[in-house]
Amino acid sequence: MKQYTPEDIEAKWQNIWNEGDHFHTDVDLDKPKYYVLEMFPYPSGRLHMGHVRVYTIGDVIARVRRMHGFNVIHPMGWDAFGLPAENAAIKHGTHPAKWTFENIDTMRAQLKRLGYSLDWKRELATCTPEYYRHEQLFFLKLLEKGLVYRKKAPQNWCPVCQTVLANEQVEEGLCWRCDTEVEQKELAQWFFRITAYADELLDDLGMLDQGWPERVLTMQRNWIGKSIGAEIDFELESPTDAGSEKIAVFTTRQDTLYGATFMSLAAEHPLVPELIKDKPQAAEVTAFVDNVRNMDRIKRGAEDLEKEGVFTGAYCINPVTGAKMPIYVANFVLMGYGTGAVMAVPAHDQRDFDFATKYKLPLKVVITPKDSDNVLDPLTMEAAYTDPGVLVDSQEFTGLNNDEAKEKIADFLEEKGLGKRSVNYRLRDWNISRQRYWGAPIPVIYCDECGVVPVPESDLPVKLPLDVKTRADGRSPLPDTPSFVETICPTCGKPARRETDTMDTFVESSWYFARYTSTHVENAPFDPQAVDYWLPVDQYIGGIEHAILHLLYSRFFVKALRDLGYLKFDEPFMNLLTQGMVIKDGSKMSKSKGNVVDPDEMVNKYGADTVRLFILFAAPPEKDLDWSDSGIEGSARFLSRVWRLVTEELEDALSPMDPCYSFPADVLENLPAEYKELRRREHACVDKVAKDIQNRFQFNTAISAIMELINFLYGNLETFKANPDGMQVVSSAMASALTVLSPMAPHMCEELWQAMGHTRRLADEPWPTVDPTALVKDEVTVVLQVNGKLRSKITVPADAGKDAIEAAAMQDEHILRHIEGKTVRKVIVVPGKLVNVVAN
Known part of the structure; x- marks a missing residue:
């Protein structure tokens, strides 16, 4: 037999598999299906070892399930739009389309060289009109249903990437792609109303608790951030010139309402300009507001942020005590949470306590420990009291425990017309507008006569022009491309302008798994029979870094498409495996650290089978793998x-x-x-x-x-x-x-x-x-001990009873030698495992 030469053997079998589309599958109602899917790659370069790990794991699962009789779908495609490909193309002085498709060719060859059992007949690339035309259709359908809207608001702006980022794409104040500090910029943007599904997204996590890592479920629950409380109205001491008479606040601690001593507003709160008008504090407040608005929202919400604020010169009235409360603008209050206004209870909230201490504002204790006869003294408190307790100095609610008081005070507020029960979410609607070129065009037209006009379905796809040149600074060339921008209003027939923002690339990855079921269908997103048979995905595999972004967006998209009648299930991925990173020398592989291991070099040196085997053997999949x-x-x-x-x-x-x-x-x-x-x-x-x-x-x-x-x-x-x-x-x-x-x-x-x-x-x-x-073993090996120390081993019939095992042990020469001259106190027998003789 010839020597083991991996390059020859592997090429032979890869050709055999590829020539016959060996791993292609179709709907077969007589066989149980199994959909195994790895998160598809950005074709912005070449495969790295992280890719090799995730696709090797997926391939083993696919092959084993096939061997167990399942009709397995195991597709592959390319997450081809977005910043990674565009930035790389600009860096290399080429067009994103050319760069992307060249990389796809390279990476496809690399995947085939590794012998993955992929169904290449289902291959797709999200940057093709054949794919994004259906995405544009979804946009129009969601727009009709009220799940898409446009508004002007402060947005996360990356000055290097030259685009808006969703909240989920800002990590510790930095752009998730280039680590540039994010700025705030006022822009009109398109949003998906993901908050309409907040409760369902939260509740349906219960469907996944057996198949998803608890860490991911917890991250999603925290990101959705459901809070149950009350919305309370605080009347202004004096109505503003614009007619505003009150401030609404959301709180989960209505039990502390009697201890509210001042009000904190977000810098972006629309009442701020009204409150400071003609007041001596106006200039100071305006400067403070401008400074805070440019801060990163993540940093503003951090616990360790130094609390700062400025007095507006205005007051509001506590609705239950009648006390006059000064109104501040504070850097730690976010407009995106609740109403952008916080009733400050410094005796029972640490952030308020820090703020009150700094600006010498009053504290009022309204909750004390249950088992204490001593009322807390606000003059000597060194921190806020935030534990459960009993209400004091709270009129008719004094003496109630605070949980009971929450309900009774909520009833009281509703009866008196001072407020109402309310639910709030941390989750914010998904901003999908991107001011970049390499993305799916948003199918909207702006007409001076008709306003915002959806592109007719018959005119889809709105194709991204490929005959444009990208800019070195990353700004989109689309606004300066008349052949794209200038169009005719489909309603009135007059000249109009196309939307030049493109969609966030996470839109493409939010439904690709469904398109895989029927990539051959041209005039519809999916073949209904194929979707009903193959979906949902049985096993999804990818990095933990997508726990919030991609996984949450995909869950929303499935629920929205279900409600549009395209799908019949509630969750896209029934089981999730999040693999660890591949590291070397104790740190993540990167060119700057000089610790990158090139998959091609390893395959050329050792063969694909060896690379696959090592990457599976070196560590459990959920752990980091040290090369x-x-x-x-x-x-x-x-x-x-x-x-x-x-x-x-x-x-x-x-x-x-x-x-x-x-x-x-x-x-x-x-x-x-x-x-x-x-x-x-x-x-x-x-x-x-x-x-x-x-x-x-x-x-x-x-x-x-x-x-x-x-x-x-x-x-x-x-x-x-x-x-x-x-x-x-x-x-x-x-x-x-x-x-x-x-x-x-x-x-x-x-x-x-x-x-x-x-x-x-x-x-x-x-x-x-x-x-x-x-x-079944005929015989088993039993360990023999004396006083817990190993002294010998014997082989006995597998079905031997305790007495037989003990008798055999007590005849062993090594045991006899170690108990000679001693008294046997006890013999402990564990059948099939050990005998321990206790002697002294």
Whole structure:
């Protein structure tokens, strides 16, 4: 047999798989379906080791499920619009379209070189009109339904990327893509009304608690941030010139209303200009407002922010105490939460306490600890009291515990017309407008006569022009492209202008998994039969960094498309696996750190099977994987051992036996005991690998089980070679080893499978059937201890009782030697495991 040359063997089998679209599947109502999907890549460069890890994990799951009889869909495509591709194209002085499609060609070849069982007939690229025409249709349908709107408001602006960012794309005040400090900019933008689904997005997380990591569920719950409380009206001491008479606040702590001593407003609150008009504080407040509005909203909401504010010169009235409360503008109050106004209760809120202490504002205690006879003294308090307690100095509510008081005070406010129960969410509507070129055009026209006019469905797609030149500073060329901007109003026929903003690239990735089911359909987003059969996705795989952005947006999109009649399910991804990063030398791989490992170099040096095996074996999928040169060499050595076992050690002796072949009862009787043990280990290995992969995603322990079986074969070669009559047993074990190893190392296993004389392709083989009787041990090894210390081991029948095991142990020479001259106090027997003799 020829030497193990991965490049030749892998090219051979990849050609075989590719030529026949071997992994393409169609709807088959007679088979159970299984949809396995990895998050698709940005084609902004080449594959990195993080890609290799996620797609290898997905491929193993897909191959194992196929072998278990499922009709598996395992598609691939390209998240081809957006900043990564556009910025890279600008950097390299080329057009984003050219750059993108060249990278797609390169990355497709890389994926094929790794031997992934992908259905390439379903391939899509989100930057093609064939894809985004349907996205534009969804926009129009959602606009009709009131789930899309346009408004002018302060937005997160990245001066380097030259575009608006959604709140979720701002990380600690920085752009999530380029780490530039984000500014605030007033712009008219398009929004998806994701808040309309806030309760459903929150409640339906309960459908996912068995299939999603708890960490991701918690992150989504916190981001949606549902708060139950009350909205309370505080009358202004004097109405403003514009006619405003009150300030509405949202609070979850209406039980502390009697302790409110001042009011804090967000810098963006529309009442601020009215309150300061003609007041001596106007200039100071305006300067403060301008400064705060340019601060990052994440920093403004941080607990460690230094609290600052300025008095407006205006007052409001506490609705239950009648006290006059000064109104401040404060840097820690956000317009995006509640009403942008906060009733300040410094004795029972730490932020208010810090602010009041700094500006010498009064504290009023209205809650004290339940088990304390001493009322808290506001003059000596060093921090706010925020624990549960009993109300004091709160009129008729004094003496109630604070939870009960919340309900009764809410009733009181509603009865008196002073407020109402209310629910608030941290979640904000999704800003999808991007001031960049490389994206799907928003299908809207602006007409001086008719206003905002949706593009007629018959005119879709609104194509992104490809004959434009991008700008070095990242600004979109679309506003300066008359052939795109200038159009005719479809309503009145007069000259009009197209919208030049493009959609956030997360719109494309919010529904691509549904398009995969029917990429061949031209005049509709989906084939209804295909969508109903394949969706939702059974197993989704991707990085934890998408826990809020992509995963939340996709959940919203599915619910919105369901309500439009396109889909019949509620959640896109029933099970989620979030894999860790690939690191080297203790840190994330990056060119600047000089610790990047190039997948192509590794594949060229070791072969795809070795790279796949190592990346699965080195760490559990949810943990970070620390790249190790010695580790990948170890994986290469193991595959070489498997190769030699078939092609050298057992050459010409193996026969094309089925894995886990069911032998007649008498076959093993006349063979050495090693054969029965081999059969037991064979079935145990198949059983463990299936469970480890399907139930636990523990690929490393699955591979360890295969290694143990191969080691047993090597360790007993002399016995096996000396008994040709038992070679069928060895052949069955070898066939099982190759079958369960094949999802991880498919090329080499196919080649060795063929070398054993099999005529069928291993990729088409079913998973071996485990015989439960084969797993039963005739004998077990029992550890013998004296006073807890290991002294010996014995082999006993597997069904031996306690008395028999104890008797055998007490005859062991090592035990007898260690208890000589001592009194045996107790003998502890754990059947099948150990005997411990207690003696002194």
